[in-house]
Amino acid sequence: MNADDSLHSLDDLAGRVLDEQAPLETAAMAALSADERRRLVDLQWIDALLAHGSSAEAAAVERSVAAVLAGLAGAAKPREAVIRGERAARRRWLPAVSLSSLAAAALVTLAIGVWWQRGSQQAMAMVERSYQAALAPLDRTYDVTVERTGGSMRSLKSTLTVRGGDKFLFEQRGPLGGVYRLGTDGHGYWFIPPTGSIVRAETDAFLPAWMRRASTDLPTLQVSTLLARMRDYYQLQRLPDEALAPGSRELSHLRANWSAGRPLGWKPGRLPPEQVELWADPVSGVVEQLVLTLPTDERRRARRVTLRLAEEKNLDESAYRAETYAPDRESVMAPGA
Amino acid sequence: MDAKGVFEILVREHAGMLRVYLRSAVHDAAAVDDLFQETMLTAWRLIDRFDSSRPFGPWLRGIAGKLVLAWRRQHATAPRLCDAAALEQLDARLSDVQRLPGDTLDEKLDALRRCVAALPDHYQATLDGRFRDQLSALEIAARLQLNLETVKKRLQRARALLLDCMLGKLAALEGGV
Numbered sequence: 357m358n359a360d361d362s363l364h365s366l367d368d369l370a371g372r373v374l375d376e377q378a379p380l381e382t383a384a385m386a387a388l389s390a391d392e393r394r395r396l397v398d399l400q401w402i403d404a405l406l407a408h409g410s411s412a413e414a415a416a417v418e419r420s421v422a423a424v425l426a427g428l429a430g431a432a433k434p435r436e437a438v439i440r441g442e443r444a445a446r447r448r449w450l451p452a453v454s455l456s457s458l459a460a461a462a463l464v465t466l467a468i469g470v471w472w473q474r475g476s477q478q479a480m481a482m483v484e485r486s487y488q489a490a491l492a493p494l495d496r497t498y499d500v501t502v503e504r505t506g507g508s509m510r511s512l513k514s515t516l517t518v519r520g521g522d523k524f525l526f527e528q529r530g531p532l533g534g535v536y537r538l539g540t541d542g543h544g545y546w547f548i549p550p551t552g553s554i555v556r557a558e559t560d561a562f563l564p565a566w567m568r569r570a571s572t573d574l575p576t577l578q579v580s581t582l583l584a585r586m587r588d589y590y591q592l593q594r595l596p597d598e599a600l601a602p603g604s605r606e607l608s609h610l611r612a613n614w615s616a617g618r619p620l621g622w623k624p625g626r627l628p629p630e631q632v633e634l635w636a637d638p639v640s641g642v643v644e645q646l647v648l649t650l651p652t653d654e655r656r657r658a659r660r661v662t663l664r665l666a667e668e669k670n671l672d673e674s675a676y677r678a679e680t681y682a683p684d685r686e687s688v689m690a691p692g693a
Numbered sequence: 694m695d696a697k698g699v700f701e702i703l704v705r706e707h708a709g710m711l712r713v714y715l716r717s718a719v720h721d722a723a724a725v726d727d728l729f730q731e732t733m734l735t736a737w738r739l740i741d742r743f744d745s746s747r748p749f750g751p752w753l754r755g756i757a758g759k760l761v762l763a764w765r766r767q768h769a770t771a772p773r774l775c776d777a778a779a780l781e782q783l784d785a786r787l788s789d790v791q792r793l794p795g796d797t798l799d800e801k802l803d804a805l806r807r808c809v810a811a812l813p814d815h816y817q818a819t820l821d822g823r824f825r826d827q828l829s830a831l832e833i834a835a836r837l838q839l840n841l842e843t844v845k846k847r848l849q850r851a852r853a854l855l856l857d858c859m860l861g862k863l864a865a866l867e868g869g870v
Contacts, residue, residue: 367849367850367852367853368849370849370852371845371846371848371849371852373772373773373774374720374772374848374852375823375830375845375848376830377720377772378772379771379772380771380772380773380774385774393774393778393779394782395856396774397717397774397779397782397783398782398786398856398860399852399853399856400717400718400773400774400779400783401713401717401783401786401787402852402855402856402859403716403717403852404713404714404716404717405713405790405802405805405859406805406809406820406823406824406852406855407716407824408709408712408713408716408798408802409802409805409806409824409825410824410825410827411825412827413712413716416712416722416726417708417709417712419726420708420712420726420729420730421704421705421708423726423730424704424729424730424733424734425701425704427730427733427734428697428700428734428737584723584726588722588723588726
């Protein structure tokens with residue numbers, strides 16, 4: 357192969373990697389010469405520079421900056437902890453946290469508090485705070501109501517329990533009393549129909565099919581995922597604080613509308629909610645209620661989904677394992693999994 | 694101005710460059726967002742260790758590079774070359790970009806815009822579809838009424854031409870031209 361052939365072959369590989377997101381296989385990488393590796397990295401660099409010029413990336417930069425500024429409030433505590441740990445180890449006779457560190461942390465907290473109340477970025481900060489709250493390792497159970505269209509006005513009720521961003525348990529009672537359960541312990545996914553074997557899979561690719569078997573259709577089974585999507589792909593509008601019931605405390609409230617653009621990373625064929633309304637605790641950011649309005653889709657009969665916080669508790673890890681609910685049933689891998 | 698205020702300015706000033714660095718090494722948009730935030734918050738925690746006589750960008754990329762390598766260990770087949778040598782090369786390229794004329798990254802990227810403007814129209818139309826409108830190769834093919842392979846080749850060729858053009862501009866800068 358001459359130098360030109362090698363160049364074209366490398367550019368072809370770069371095209372597959374950059375335009376088709378083809379994974380770089382270890383063998384293919386090992387076969388590259390040092391010059392070819394450098395050229396591939398340079399082409400990745402050019403691709404990123406080109407992407408930087410897009411309006412979508414400009415918006416992403418703004419969102420990233422807003423997320424960091426919101427996150428600084430949460431970072432103040434680890435900062436104190438790090439300082440405390442390091443200095444205690446090195447100079448145990450000195451106070452663990454310097455006054456300047458405390459003052460800086462207080463200023464940051466105050467600044468974030470003031471900023472939180474301020475105009476245009478309030479909604480983004482609210483979503484970011486809710487997202488961080490959703491990542492906390494606490495078990496929160498939401499009552500889920502799915503209002504359907506297409507001839508059936510009967511609402512479906514179910515519960516969704518989530519912990520952080522990696523565990524969930526969805527439970528729905530079928531019309532004949534049988535219970536459908538879907539879940540993940542953060543390592544594998546599983547589905548328990550009212551009768552029959554536990555079905556398992558290593559990825560979330562089977563969740564849509566399993567949800568259809570349970571006659572439900574949620575765009576996501578992770579509150580944290582939904583919040584991340586809102587942050588990244590929705591236009592956010594802060595609304596006046598609102599109580600969910602007469603006499604109850606007021607909650608932060610916002611509306612998110614799907615913004616133009618491609619839903620990157622969203623599963624093909626599963627359109628995202630066109631609107632999401634969020635009510636969250638104004639201090640902790642914990643999501644109290646979400647109302648999702650789904651786009652009209654002939655394959656999907658759900659139109660509106662409401663998740664309302666029912667309780668917050670500490671569950672055992674076993675709550676996210678299939679064998680807890682069907683200890684006597686055998687397990688099978690999903691076909692093709 | 695307090696420490697947070699100064700850091701906020703640094704975050705805004707270096708956000709674009711850091712995202713370009715991360716996007717060069719990591720294709721997944723959500724991972725780029727996460728790595729960006731983690732880099733900035735780590736930088737804030739370690740800000741006492743930053744030598745203010747040195748430029749902030751390379752220090753930030755040093756933090757980001759470690760996080761990318763950790764991410765990479767969990768995503769061994771991700772579609773980007775991002776080992777330590779690749780990250781070092783990307784850091785050098787972005788340091789080169791930093792030396793281009795202009796106060797902001799957008800101004801510095803005038804060089805790239807001039808390179809794009811020098812491409813034949815059909816390459817520009819393909820790049821517009823891919824980067825401005827975020828279309829897939831298949832969607833660009835449908836829009837431009839081309840076959841898929843032609844679109845892929847145009848994207849490859851355009852990128853290669855832009856690389857040559859940018860390296861030429863950076864070399865000229867190096868030579869004081």
